[in-house]
Amino acid sequence: MASFASQTFLIIFTLFSPFFITINGEFSIQSIVTSTKRMEKMTHLHFYFHDTLSGKHPTAMQIIKPHNRSAGGSFGITFMADDPLTEKPESSSKLVGRAQGIYALASQHDVGLLMVMNFAFFEGTYNGSALSILGRNEIFHHVREMPVVGGNGIFRFARGYALAKTVWSNQKGDAIVEYNVSVVHY
DSSP states (O other): OOOHHHHHHHHHHHHHSHHHHHHTOOSOOOOOOOOSSOOOEEEEEEEEEEEOOSSSSOSEEEEEOOSOGGGTTTTTOEEEEEEEEESSSSTTSOEEEEEEEEEEEOOSSSOEEEEEEEEEEOSGGGTTOEEEEEEEEETTSSSEEEEEEEEEGGGTTOEEEEEEEEEEEOTTSOEEEEEEEEEEEO
């Protein structure tokens, strides 16, 4: 009959042995991929974002209205958007994609928007590809910079920045914003 110490050793050895760990799986699998054939590309895009809150066919609408306005005026107001992206500032110019996502008033001290937006393109080479923007948009600054944090299609593994400049706005909240976007991708 085996002693208590030898039984304990056998149990501990079995639980912590490489054999037992292999049978029960791995925590994660990591592989290193290297390729000299993959070249990163730099792409510059220029287009206009048309955000329309008013009229019969708005392209953005308020989806959250805070209960307590004492926190800082408009703080917390959130909008959902499906805005057209065009080649030129005129709304009748060629449609190249859509800006789809959310923006919210995220500052209690100034007008700073949190932008969570996908620029989905459906024209030419970029058809079916999208870029993802996530960042702060200080709308009263002349030029704002926001990070491009990813993409899909041609823009897979994208990273870069978007420069936004308001070219027209009105008291109803409608705006046309010029975007110059620079991204690195494969």
